[in-house]
Amino acid sequence: xxxxxxxxxxxxxxxxxxxxxxxxxxxxxxxxxxxxxxxxxxxxxxxxxxxxxxxxxxxxxxxxxxxxxxxxxxxxxxxxxxxxxxxxxxxxxxxxxxxxxxxxxxxxxxxxxxxxxxxxxxxxxxxxxxxxxxxxxxxxxxxxxxxxxxxxxxxxxxxxxxxxxxxxxxxxxxxxxxxxxxxxxxxxxxxxxxxxxxxxxxxxxxxxxxxxxxxxxxxxxxxxxxxxxxxxxxxxxxxxxxxxxxxxxxxxxxxxxxxxxxxxxxxxxxxxxxxxxxxxxxxxxxxxxxxxxxxxxxxxxxxxxxxxxxxxxxxxxxxxxxxxxxxxxxxxxxxxxxxxxxxxxxxxxxxxxxxxxxxxxxxxxxxxxxxxxxxxxxxxxxxxxxxxxxxxxxxxxxxxxxxxxxxxxxxxxxxxxxxxxxxxxxxxxxxxxxxxxxxxxxxxxxxxxxxxxx
Numbered sequence: 001x002x003x004x005x006x007x008x009x010x011x012x013x014x015x016x017x018x019x020x021x022x023x024x025x026x027x028x029x030x031x032x033x034x035x036x037x038x039x040x041x042x043x044x045x046x047x048x049x050x051x052x053x054x055x056x057x058x059x060x061x062x063x064x065x066x067x068x069x070x071x072x073x074x075x076x077x078x079x080x081x082x083x084x085x086x087x088x089x090x091x092x093x094x095x096x097x098x099x100x101x102x103x104x105x106x107x108x109x110x111x112x113x114x115x116x117x118x119x120x121x122x123x124x125x126x127x128x129x130x131x132x133x134x135x136x137x138x139x140x141x142x143x144x145x146x147x148x149x150x151x152x153x154x155x156x157x158x159x160x161x162x163x164x165x166x167x168x169x170x171x172x173x174x175x176x177x178x179x180x181x182x183x184x185x186x187x188x189x190x191x192x193x194x195x196x197x198x199x200x201x202x203x204x205x206x207x208x209x210x211x212x213x214x215x216x217x218x219x220x221x222x223x224x225x226x227x228x229x230x231x232x233x234x235x236x237x238x239x240x241x242x243x244x245x246x247x248x249x250x251x252x253x254x255x256x257x258x259x260x261x262x263x264x265x266x267x268x269x270x271x272x273x274x275x276x277x278x279x280x281x282x283x284x285x286x287x288x289x290x291x292x293x294x295x296x297x298x299x300x301x302x303x304x305x306x307x308x309x310x311x312x313x314x315x316x317x318x319x320x321x322x323x324x325x326x327x328x329x330x331x332x333x334x335x336x337x338x339x340x341x342x343x344x345x346x347x348x349x350x351x352x353x354x355x356x357x358x359x360x361x362x363x364x365x366x367x368x369x370x371x372x373x374x375x376x377x378x379x380x381x382x383x384x385x386x387x388x389x390x391x392x393x394x395x396x397x398x399x400x401x402x403x404x405x406x407x408x409x410x411x412x413x414x415x416x417x418x419x420x421x422x423x424x425x426x427x428x429x430x431x432x433x434x435x436x437x438x439x440x441x442x443x444x445x446x447x448x449x450x451x452x453x454x
Contacts, residue, residue, distance in 0.1 A: 002027040006261050006274045008251045008291075009282030010034035011041020012438065013430045015231045016445035017280050019072055022239055023197070024453040030235075031274055032245045033263055035287075039232045039245065042403065045223025048394055051363050052223050052356040053316035055398035057438060058347055058365050059085060059217040059224065065189055065439045068446040070208065071198035076234040078226060079207050084215035085352040092333035093162040094341070094384055099333055102159075104216075122155065141409040143181055144173030158336065166334030166345035169310045169369050170406055179407040185434040188447060197450070219353060227438075246272075251283065253294035256425060278452060282430030285309060285405060300421055303414055309402040313371045316349075316396040317378075319362040324348065325387050332365075333384065342368050343380050371399055405433065428452075 003025050007014045010032045018030050032039075042056040060069070073079045090113070092099040100117040140146060143164070147156045156172065164172045164180065178184040212218055220226040235243045248266040255262060260273040281288055285307040292301030332347035343366055349356070350363040357363050366377055374395055382389040405411075415433050422429060431444030 002029060003277045004028070004275060005030045005278050005280065006276040007032045007280045007282065008261070009041065009430060009432075010039040010228075010232075010245055010247075011282060011432070012043060012228055013041075013282040013432050013441050013445050014280070015039065015228055015235070016068075016072070016442045017282070017430070017449060018235055018243065019075075019231060020068070020446045020449040022235070022242070024449055028242065030239075030243050032243075033249050033251050033261070033274070034245060034247050035250045035283075037247050039247075040225055040228035042400065043225050043228055044398065045225035046396065047222070048316075048318065048396060050358045051316070051318045051361065051394070052219070052349075052353070053318070053363070053396045054219075054224055054349070054365065055314055055316070055396065056400075057224055058349060059219050059352070060227075060438045061217045062212065062215060063437075063439055064191075065186055065437075065443050067191060067194050067198055067443075069439045069442040070200065070204070072231060072442065073227075074200050074204040076230045078220060078230050079204050079211075081221040081226060082207065082211040083219045083221060083353060083355060084212050085217045085219075086354065087214060087216050088329060088331045088348075088351060090330040092330050093159065094333055094335045094339055095158055095162065097339075098386075099328075099330075099384060101330070104331060122158075141177050141412075142173060143175040143177040143409070144171065146177045146181070147172055157338065161338070162334045162336040165337045166367075168406070169312060169344055169404065171337060174406065174408060176407045176409050176411050178412050179434060183440075185412065185444065186440060189443060194446075198446075217352070219356065223356075251281075251287070251291055253291060254279065254297075254427070256295065256297075259426065276426070278426050278428065280428045280430060280448070282432055284403060285433070286402060288429070297421075300418055303418055307411070307414070308406040308408060310404045310406050311369060311402055312344075312400045312404055313368045314398045314400070315366045315368075315374075315377060316394075317364045317366060317381075317392045318357075318394045318396075319390065320358060320360075320393050321362065321390070322360055323362045323387070323389060324351070325385055328385065335384075341380055341384075342370070342372050342376055343384070344368055346381070346384070371397070404436065407434075 005021050005028055007017050014032055021028050021030055044055040046053045089105045090101045091104055092101055101113045147160045160172050164175055168175060250264045252262045252264050260275050261279060263272045263274060265272060285304045289301045289304035292304060331352060332345060334345040335341045335343055345367050347365040349365055350361060378389050419429055428448055431441045434444060435441055
């Protein structure tokens with residue numbers, strides 16, 4: 001039987017939906033509706049005079065939720081372009097006016113450096129807190145309240161606030177324990193069960209084991225954007241007329257009685273109506289809110305409107321010389337919010353992926369919540385690193401306005417209520433409502449399609 005799927009959003013979630021729809025429903029007809037003029041969403045890679053500049057996600061983290069993503073890489077052949085990271089011994093947090101080392105590799109040298117920077121008292125507090133993190137239960141979804149109970153206020157304010165503020169741009173007291181710490185949205189992940197659906201070729205397994213051994217993240221030869229680009233090309237070439245993408249097209253509303261999505265196109269004067277058996281929505285929450293209200297689903301629209309979204313500004317700063325101090329041996333650093341800095345954190349891309357930059361060059365990715373003049377960012381970098389920063393060769397800036405969902409306490413329960421309301425109408429909300437991590441996005445996109453199949 002041939003099913004019609006309409007997918008709003010041609011980012012990684014939407015493309016993954018399409019990929020697994022054709023896996024489980026080979027005769028399905030798929031139409032992706034994308035408001036911008038390109039596929040890939042927030043994954044953007046640019047080669048600027050030999051510097052690979054990632055304006056969205058900078059790499060793909062290794063972890064235990066990889067199989068659906070690996071299956072895609074296997075099928076589209078992108079594994080041949082793996083670029084593994086070189087693991088650094090430290091990450092740093094900026095606290096009380098200086099960078100403090102936090103080990104990424106556990107050995108005598110890194111632990112000694114941690115004690116030197118942070119004091120032996122923090123070590124004993126962390127050791128004492130570890131059993132509590134394993135066994136302590138607290139009936140709250142507030143991550144800050146939970147961490148304060150198991151770590152104590154001092155460790156929570158120094159370490160947890162630094163890490164989560166740097167990643168999410170929010171205090172731990174404004175984040176969901178379930179989504180940001182326990183990963184409860186991934187509880188259905190079963191490697192053994194998924195392996196029955198998604199197999200690997202021997203060539204892929206050999207390349208993965210050889211190239212990614214010892215790495216904690218990876219990219220591709222031409223950058224992370226190769227992933228959505230190659231997925232799109234594979235779907236076009238393999239499924240031809242069964243796979244269509246409408247760019248520069250905005251989802252306006254849903255005609256529930258006819259099961260049609262009403263779409264406005266910049267290229268065509270008239271509205272289009274796309275009939276569907278299933279509608280999958282991967283758009284940002286502010287767009288989903290408007291679609292729901294336009295469709296007389298006011299209750300759901302107001303629930304989406306209540307979801308806070310944060311802005312993030314990324315800068316790729318390029319130098320044709322080494323500018324980091326010799327003692328800096330880190331993946332990057334994160335800023336504690338109490339330090340009242342503009343910068344959220346910095347990633348030293350040219351240390352982790354030196355082959356993607358000119359020899360002896362430096363590329364730093366710097367994140368901030370709001371935009372300021374470049375000289376403010378460079379001044380803060382100089383202060384944090386303890387060196388005078390020379391003028392860069394180039395700065396590539398990208399502002400993502402209200403693009404990142406704030407996973408607040410209770411967010412998952414709100415999404416479940418929305419899903420319950422919409423699933424009865426053959427409408428599915430996308431993985432981007434639960435996570436920002438690439439392997440998790442792909443798994444949840446697979447999982448939602450698998451549930452339809454079952």
